[in-house]
Structures are given as C-alpha cells and as structure tokens.
Amino acid sequence: MRKKGKEFAFSFLAYFFLILMLIPALWIIFTSVRPEVEVNAYPPVWIPKKLTLEKYQQAFFSPGVGEQAVPVRDYLRNSLIASLGSAGIALVLGTLAGFAFSRFDFEGRDTLFLFVLLSRAVPGIALSLPLFMLFVRLKLLDTLEGLSLVYIAYNIPFMIWIMDGFFREIPKDLEDAAQIDGCTKWQAFLKVELPLCAPGLSASGIFAFLMAWNEFQLASVLTRSLSSKTMPVGLLEFTSEFVMDWRGMCAMAVIMFIPAIIFTFMVSKHLIKGLTFGAIK
Amino acid sequence: MIREKYLPALLITPSLSIILFVVAFPLAFSLYVSFTGYSLLTPGSMVFTGGENYVTLIHDPVFWQSLKNTVIFLTIAINTELFLGLGIALLLAREIKGGRILRTLFMIPMMFAPILVGFQFKWFFNDQVGMVNNLLYTLHLIEKPILWLIRGDLAMLSILIAEIWRGTSFMIIILTAGLMALPKDPFEAAEVDGASGFQKFRHITFPLLSPFIYIAMAIRSLDIATAFDLVQIMTGGGPAHRTELIWTYVYRLGIIDTKFGLGCAMSYVTVIISVVFAYYLFKQLLKTRG
Numbered sequence: 001m002r003k004k005g006k007e008f009a010f011s012f013l014a015y016f017f018l019i020l021m022l023i024p025a026l027w028i029i030f031t032s033v034r035p036e037v038e039v040n041a042y043p044p045v046w047i048p049k050k051l052t053l054e055k056y057q058q059a060f061f062s063p064g065v066g067e068q069a070v071p072v073r074d075y076l077r078n079s080l081i082a083s084l085g086s087a088g089i090a091l092v093l094g095t096l097a098g099f100a101f102s103r104f105d106f107e108g109r110d111t112l113f114l115f116v117l118l119s120r121a122v123p124g125i126a127l128s129l130p131l132f133m134l135f136v137r138l139k140l141l142d143t144l145e146g147l148s149l150v151y152i153a154y155n156i157p158f159m160i161w162i163m164d165g166f167f168r169e170i171p172k173d174l175e176d177a178a179q180i181d182g183c184t185k186w187q188a189f190l191k192v193e194l195p196l197c198a199p200g201l202s203a204s205g206i207f208a209f210l211m212a213w214n215e216f217q218l219a220s221v222l223t224r225s226l227s228s229k230t231m232p233v234g235l236l237e238f239t240s241e242f243v244m245d246w247r248g249m250c251a252m253a254v255i256m257f258i259p260a261i262i263f264t265f266m267v268s269k270h271l272i273k274g275l276t277f278g279a280i281k
Numbered sequence: 282m283i284r285e286k287y288l289p290a291l292l293i294t295p296s297l298s299i300i301l302f303v304v305a306f307p308l309a310f311s312l313y314v315s316f317t318g319y320s321l322l323t324p325g326s327m328v329f330t331g332g333e334n335y336v337t338l339i340h341d342p343v344f345w346q347s348l349k350n351t352v353i354f355l356t357i358a359i360n361t362e363l364f365l366g367l368g369i370a371l372l373l374a375r376e377i378k379g380g381r382i383l384r385t386l387f388m389i390p391m392m393f394a395p396i397l398v399g400f401q402f403k404w405f406f407n408d409q410v411g412m413v414n415n416l417l418y419t420l421h422l423i424e425k426p427i428l429w430l431i432r433g434d435l436a437m438l439s440i441l442i443a444e445i446w447r448g449t450s451f452m453i454i455i456l457t458a459g460l461m462a463l464p465k466d467p468f469e470a471a472e473v474d475g476a477s478g479f480q481k482f483r484h485i486t487f488p489l490l491s492p493f494i495y496i497a498m499a500i501r502s503l504d505i506a507t508a509f510d511l512v513q514i515m516t517g518g519g520p521a522h523r524t525e526l527i528w529t530y531v532y533r534l535g536i537i538d539t540k541f542g543l544g545c546a547m548s549y550v551t552v553i554i555s556v557v558f559a560y561y562l563f564k565q566l567l568k569t570r571g
Contacts, residue, residue, distance in 0.1 A: 011377040017369050018386055024401050024446065025389055027412060044415040093296045100292035114563060116297070119304045121559035123506030125528045126548035129535045130307035130314065153303030156296045158503075168570070185285055214394035216510045221536065232396045232510075239400075246404060253397050260392040268385055272458045275500060278569045279459060279492035 032250035055251035086151035094159025102167035120157035124217030165277030166200030203270035334546035366452025374460035399514030402443035433523030459493030
C-alpha cells in the first residue's frame with residue numbers, strides 16, 4: 001500500500017512538472033485562436049471561449065492587407081528553402097566526413113576533429129559582423145544562397161559528431177567482410193554501412209533542419225528583405241514601439257513550432273541515441 | 282592502393298573548406314578589423330589603431346558588467362537546469378503511467394526557437410498584459426503591477442527563468458536516456474547489501490550517469506550563445522545594462538552603434554570564452570569515444 005502511494009506521488013510530480021513546462025506553449029496556441037477581445041480582457045480569459053482562425057488566414061492569404069500584415073508566407077518559403085537546402089547539403093558532406101573520421105586513421109585526425117567541433121562553438125553574433133562585411137563585398141548579403149551557405153557550415157560539425165558516433169556503432173567486421181567479397185572501402189561504405197546508418201541520417205538531418213529553422217543571430221544581420229528574411233527574423237515585425245500584435249505573433253509562432261515538433265517526435269529515439277553515443281561502455 | 286590513401290582527405294575536404302570559408306576566414310578578418318577604428322558610417326575609418334579597441338574595452342565599465350552578468354547568468358542557469366533536469370529525469374526513469382509519451386512531451390521546450398522563447402516570456406512578464414501579473418492579480422497576491430522587465434534585479438530573474446525553461450528540457454531528455462541505460466546489476470547488489478535510496482544515488486547512479494552529464498553540458502556549451510536571442514528580445518540588455526551579456530554587448534557596439542572595430546574586439550571576447558569552454562568539455566568527451 002505504501003509503495004503504491006509512493007508511485008502515485010512520483011507520477012503526480014512528473015505530470016505536475018510537465019504541465020508547468022507546457023503552459024507557455026499552450027498559452028501561445030490559445031492566443032493564436034482567440035478573438036481580439038479576449039487578449040486584453042480583464043479579468044483574463046484563461047481558456048478561449050470562442051475560436052477564430054483569422055490570424056492564420058491573414059498570415060497565409062492576405063499579406064499586405066491591414067497595417068500590421070506581415071508577409072508570413074514569404075518568410076515561410078525562405079525558411080523552408082534555407083533550412084531544407086542547408087540541412088540536405090550538410091547531411092551529405094557531414095556524413096562523408098563523419099565516415100572518414102570514424103573509419104580511417106590518419107595523421108592529425110583527433111586535432112582536426114576537435115577543430116571542426118570547436119568551429120561550431122563560435123557564437124553566431126561574433127561571426128555576424130565579419131560575415132556582414134564579407135557578404136557585402138561578395139554580393140551575398142540578403143540572399144538565400146549566402147544564408148544557406150552559413151547554415152551549412154554551422155551544421156556540418158554537429159553532423160560529423162553524430163554520424164561519427166553512428167559509424168562507430170557498426171561493427172568493423174561487416175566492412176571487412178564486404179571487402180573480402182571484393183568491395184573497395186568506398187563500395188562497402190555505400191552498400192553496407194550507409195544503409196545501416198539510415199536512422200542516424202534521419203535524426204541528424206532533422207537536427208540540422210531545426211538548427212537552421214530556429215536560427216536568429218546570423219539571419220537578423222545577413223538578411224534584409226522579403227527575398228531572404230526567415231521566420232525568426234519576421235517575428236520581430238509583429239512588435240513596434242507602441243503596438244504589439246500578440247495574436248498574429250502567436251499564429252506565426254505556431255506555424256514555426258509545428259514542423260519542429262512533428263520532426264523531432266519522428267526521430268526522437270535515434271536523436272537521443274546519436275547525441276549520447278559513447279556514454280555507455 | 283593510392284585511391285584508398287587519399288580517400289579520407291577527399292571525404293573531409295568539402296566540409297572543411299566550407300568551415301574555413303564561413304568560420305575561420307571571417308574570424309581572421311574580424312581579428313584584423315578589431316585592430317582598426319572601423320565604423321560603418323565613417324568612410325575610410327578602417328585604419329590600423331593597434332590595440333586601442335581592446336584598451337577601450339578594458340576601461341569600459343559596461344564591458345566588465347556584461348562579463349560579470351554573463352558569469353552569473355550562466356552559473357545560475359546551467360546549475361539550475363542540471364538540478365531540475367536530474368530531478369525530473371529521476372521521476373521519468375521510473376515506471377509511471379504513460380511514461381513514453383510523457384518523456385516525449387518534455388522535449389517540446391527544446392524545440393522552440395530561442396527567439397520565440399524570448400517573445401513568449403517578454404509577453405508573460407509584461408507588467409500590463411502579462412500572464413504572470415494577471416495570475417497574481419487573480420489570486421489577489423498583488424495590487425500594483427510588478428515591473429518584471431523594468432526593475433534590474435527582476436529583469437535578470439525573468440531572463441533566467443526563460444533560459445531555464447528552455448535548457449531544462451534538453452537536460453531532462455539526455456539524463457533520462459542516461460538513467461534508463463544504466464546497468465541493473467550494481468543496483469541489485471546494493472539492494473542485497475541494504476543500501477538506502479540516497480546511498481544508491483550517491484554511489485551508483487551519479488558516477489554512472491556522469492558521462493551523460495558531460496555530454497549534455499558539452500552540447501549545451503555549443504549553444505549557450507543563443508541566450509542572446511531571448512535576452513535581446515526581452516530586455517535588450519537593459520535596464521541600464523543590468524542584463525547586458527557579452528553577446529548583447531557585441532550587438533550594441535557593432536550593430537546598433539555601428540562601431541565595427543570595437544564590436545569585433547568585443548566579439549573576440551565571446552569567441553574565446555565559448556571556445557575555451559567547449560574545448561574543455563569536448564576534450565573530456567573525446568576520451569570516451571576513443
């Protein structure tokens with residue numbers, strides 16, 4: 001009986017913390033579908049009494065209408081291009097490099113590996129100033145190509161880190177067996193090791209996507225107009241000195257975090273495995 | 282075979298060249314700029330001024346304040362995240378109803394863009410329309426609005442809460458994975474020896490879990506600078522530099538005041554801090570990878 005009570009207490013605590021952590025997210029969803037009167041109502045209306053999709057409609061179908069209209073559709077397109085493009089390229093390049101780091105023993109390997117990882121530790125804000133000056137000269141400022149290039153560099157180190165871990169999990173015997181059967185190391189990679197790493201690929205690809213999807217520091221300095229501004233930068237437009245379009249902002253926030261949530265749930269198991277590789281002996 | 286010998290170089294070169302172009306080269310360039318008096322609005326100002334910018338920073342009280350604020354901010358945030366994360370992970374690693382879904386739902390804050398977290402908490406802590414004050418009113422705990430983001434000490438507390446909300450989720454995920462992967466034998470042995478719950482935690486769980494704590498810390502260390510996003514939105518470093526962090530100060534000097542030379546010097550401070558921190562953690566981590 002006592003044991004049961006204890007278990008109940010633990011479950012209760014766990015759910016309590018969950019609700020505490022989810023309240024902010026729920027509040028954003030609620031606000032995005034509330035009518036305007038409820039937002040500034042006093043006493044506050046906690047659970048929305050009426051639902052309206054007005055702000056979503058505005059976000060997608062009527063950019064340019066009304067003084068507060070933010071071209072969410074353009075920002076969504078830019079975000080998708082920059083995130084998918086950079087994640088895809090980083091995935092290919094990072095996997096190749098990760099394979100080299102995990103399967104070959106060459107001079108300076110560990111130093112190079114550390115160098116690559118540390119390049120990721122450089123804060124975006126510190127890079128934004130020189131990149132801005134450089135991009136002005138190279139005509140890359142305010143282009144999706146320029147932004148994507150930065151995101152590729154930003155994502156490669158992490159990709160290498162995760163893929164190196166996955167490749168190390170694959171027994172080397174498999175590769176040796178393939179080589180005995182007449183495959184070169186490269187063929188063994190393509191036909192044996194790569195397919196086995198599919199879960200790792202999907203997890204790290206989505207991780208890279210999310211990194212670019214949520215990035216703000218570099219995008220805020222390197223993008224200027226509709227042609228390259230991404231959603232995190234676009235969020236700023238809902239706020240001005242005196243007015244704040246909370247509902248519009250919340251609708252955009254929901255549009256931003258829905259893909260993030262779906263993708264992460266899809267690969268959460270592999271992602272955790274990739275991140276914690278090497279911790280269990 | 283010759284091809285096999287050059288294969289690793291061939292595989293790494295594309296990645297490495299992009300990193301060199303986007304990270305290493307700009308950093309070298311900004312090192313140069315940091316020794317000039319370059320200002321975006323003054324043409325011809327990119328002239329060598331020696332270490333003047335660095336001297337300016339050393340004599341700048343705001344620089345020291347931003348450094349102090351950053352140390353306080355990171356120490357409190359990371360320790361609280363670790364403590365809360367471990368506590369909640371210990372709950373989640375038990376067999377509770379709906380455990381799998383529960384563990385997944387705890388990932389949600391982690392997926393929020395830091396900029397979004399900033400907006401969200403700026404709004405919650407707004408003194409007029411914020412949820413926090415509204416809640417306190419409704420419960421009759423306060424009569425006058427609390428100026429969360431306007432009073433210095435409370436502003437620091439507010440940005441800390443936002444950062445902890447975001448970071449704890451990640452700690453929970455990694456530590457829960459760690460707890461669930463721990464071997465069962467040591468615990469059974471301890472049970473036989475009559476160890477108490479706390480003893481088991483102190484002498485078995487914690488040491489076995491420490492590699493996971495390292496991993497969580499190392500990955501967090503790559504991302505701590507994203508705290509910039511939320512602080513920039515919530516307070517912009519204000520009031521009166523009370524929440525100024527090294528990253529928001531780079532933005533203030535470089536982007537707002539357009540003093541690129543000084544901004545680049547300041548950005549070097551952030552680079553060195555981040556890289557040293559990450560170097561230490563990853564060095565430890567790479568030992569386990571072998």
